[in-house]
Amino acid sequence: MSGGSRHAAAQPERLAGLLEPVVAAAGLELESVRVGRAGRRGLLRVVVDAEHGVTLDDIALVSRSVAAEVDASDAMGPGPYTLEVSSPGVDRPLTEPRHWRRATGRLVRVPVRDPAFRTAGATRSSGPGQSRSIEGRVAEAGPSGVTLEIGGELRDFRYAELGPGQVQVEFDKLDGGRGQSPGGGTDVAGGGEPDGH
Secondary structure (H helix, E strand, O other): OOOOOOOOOOOHHHHHHHHHHHHHHOOOEEEEEEEEEEOOEEEEEEEEEOOOOOOHHHHHHHHHHHHHHHHHHOOOOOOOEEEEEEOOOOOOOEOOHHHHHHOOOOEEEEEEOOOOOOOOOEOOOOOOOOOEEEEEEEEEEOOOEEEEEEOOEEEEEEHHHEOOEEEOOOHHHOOOOOOOOOOOOOEOOOOOOOOOO
């Protein structure tokens, strides 16, 4: 096989199925698996998350487990690869109930699909049938919707009414959380390689 096609057989879906139990055994959730190239090497990017955040120790532990599982299965093919394991940063869109739940207490901006919605926290409407962006703090997130604090009022929204939310960085609220990068994510692999690769 040529260097350009060495990792062509590596499929994100197959890798996700292989790695999900490994990540779950470490007490984390698998958010995404992406396969690409880094020069002549394959590149495997794995994003993990947890209900109460991910620490550097969590990333180091799951990185070793993921590398061992991938090596044992040969899921990345016979050539060398680079493994990157990280947690989602603040730029990860809030699209699933679990994402909203983990953003409880955070300031978010989100498009609302109900054009009749009016509040001091909303930006100008883009016309009938369009969405408008609002900014509020996530007070609560349940299985079917989220409660946002907007201008001192609590407002309930169904997830179907909301587009992808975006956490807003509040520099005066940064607490230098353990194991967190300035972007809100954790990444210790950062282009590094598992042993033996």
